[in-house]
Amino acid sequence: MEKYKDANIIGQNLNHKILIEDFELESIVFSKIADAVPDMLYVTDIQQMRKIYSNTRIHQLFKMGRKEISDMGFRFFEKIVHPADQHKFFESIESLRKAKDNDVNELAYRIIDHEGKVHWLTTKRKVLKRDEYGATLQIIGISQDVTAQMELNEERQRLMEEQTRLK
Secondary structure, eight states, X not given: OHHHHHHHHHHHHHXXXXXXXXXXXXXXXXXXXXXXXXXXXXXXXXXXTEEEEEOHHHHHHXXXXXXXXXXXXXXXXXXXXXXXXHHHHHHHHHHHHSOOTTOXXXXXXXXXXXXXXXXXXXXXXXXXXXXXXXXXXXXXXXXXXXXHHHHHHHHHHHHHXXXXXXX
């Protein structure tokens, strides 16, 4: 009987080890995929207003590591979001507190990178995790740098106005 008990314990330990190895492999694969994406992927704790996860693109843009970004909390958002867009950015976060699970929150706003350069972003976010009472704890989002498109649109608008003025 003792042999079977020992074999059962060894089997459980082996299963536990396999589960841990599978989880570690999935984490590595996810990180590689997320870092290969040219857009910014992130998870934000909206109760504490701090980044929980961010991919490499965010670190490159702001020249900051994950821990540094996370430790800054609310100040990170105050620092990077363009002053003229902060109101709508934080209003958008508030709307996510009341969002349904399948609601996708979209926003276009500007950020300022580590060199002081302004970038236009389009962002899509949704609720990732709720507490036991249904309050939003975490959101997941993807942001795309659309600065080039915005600049082209502005130039097109300028040319159209100039063309109208010349007529």
